[in-house]
Amino acid sequence: MSSLLTAARGAARTFARTAGALALDAANGSLRAVEAVGDKVRGRESTPGVLRVHVVILSDANGPLCRPEDVRPALDRAGEVLEAEAGIRVRITGVDVITAPAPPEALDPRANRGLLLDDILGRTSFYLDHLPQRVLGLVGAPVTVVVVREISGRTTGCSLGISADWVITQASLYDRAAEHSYDETVLAHELGHALNLPHHRDRGNLMFPVSSPPKDLRGTALSGWQAAILQASRHVVPGVGRDTPAG
Template sequence: MAIRRNDEQNASPRRPTGSGLLGPVTGFARAFGRTAAGMTLDLASGAARLGEATVDTLVGRHRAPGVLRVQVLILRDESGTPLCSADAVRPSLENAGRILQQHAGLRVRVVGVRTVSEIPPPEALDPRANRGLMIDDMLGHTAFYRRHLGAEVNDGVDPGLVAAPITVVVVRNIAGNTTGCSLGISADWVITQSTLYDAANPHSYDETVLAHELGHALNLPHHSDHANLMFPVSSPPQNVRGMALTRWQRAVLQTNRHVVPGRSGDPVDLG
């Protein structure tokens, strides 16, 4: 049985296209700018949440769970066939919702699950992972994902801003024996392999990977405990990672810029 890993191994790098250093330098500057902006927004969001929690404690108010918006983009293969159905992804979305509700006090609001009509280029359909994906992002090979992030999402929030949804892109294959990958703070999207959602194949079906990658997108690093959601390796069907989160992981999730804070008030009013 092949062991499936996410965020662990890398394929050999693709060679940059184009001439000269202008493209890579521009890409690096763009990626650095996104990372700096994300870090600034996360710090500001964390400070705001800390202030709100302090006031709530002083006046004896409670706060409703925060909300994380998530959308899913399903790609097509070269023949135009969707890589999976919307119904196939829903169990993983529901599992992510249960994990974040139980262990982080957050509600997941799915703002859309749709199939992209445009045929993706090879580098989008079969992307690399980890450092390879980071390099490809700098070289512009992830432009297809970014171009479709805000399409048809009617929540009034543009990608890259506070409270923007995190987009889960379903791709065909991720290089390096990897089933999911996130660029962390520098991106509002993650990639997951379509075989994860094939319930008929117990050796690839894994409902934890989507939630795991959302954790990375919300700034959670890997964790050494196999029972933790952020354990780096998950090998279905017999060695699937756990779903637990620690107190510090909960705090990181609740203060992330993507999370819309819950209403504050009397417990009776909040329901």
């Protein structure tokens, strides 16, 4: 009975959090649309929006799973892609290394439905305890990238889906010496999920579900509708309209 009650409470908590996040996304998207129309009427252009990203690197008994500098190329790549394809600048708010060994369920999490179920059952509490923001769901709150040891199944990155506040990525993604796992596109791909993008069937698209280094990496393109969804996310601080310089 207690396990059923825990699951019911967890499901209600997850549903309420997701519903609240989607409501904020809808409100933010509507506001962005109104501002865009207003800027166009006034002949103004908007500065890029800003996405704050925080990184948390876990440790096992052997120490940190990777170094902060190992993650930097993937962060830089995500910033380049999102600014070029969606007009969003990535701002790194910090890279934290948790030196105390994480519990096994945090080091080697399940993926997809398994991760969602674990979140409902409270098994992702270690991640939540180390998020930088104390109140989740606020507009402009960062997306936290948690670096774990290994994700079950044939995946190296995962999120809870739409409107997620955190995503997980496997440490091997950031090891340049491991050519069959090093992949700078995964972090940007998972940020896309956190900002409400579904998978895309075009291999040249950032949201293509499969990327196989070193020779068969997914692309990094985004379509116009994908850019609009990203810009509407509650995680993105809108740009500011400014007058277009006289030509």
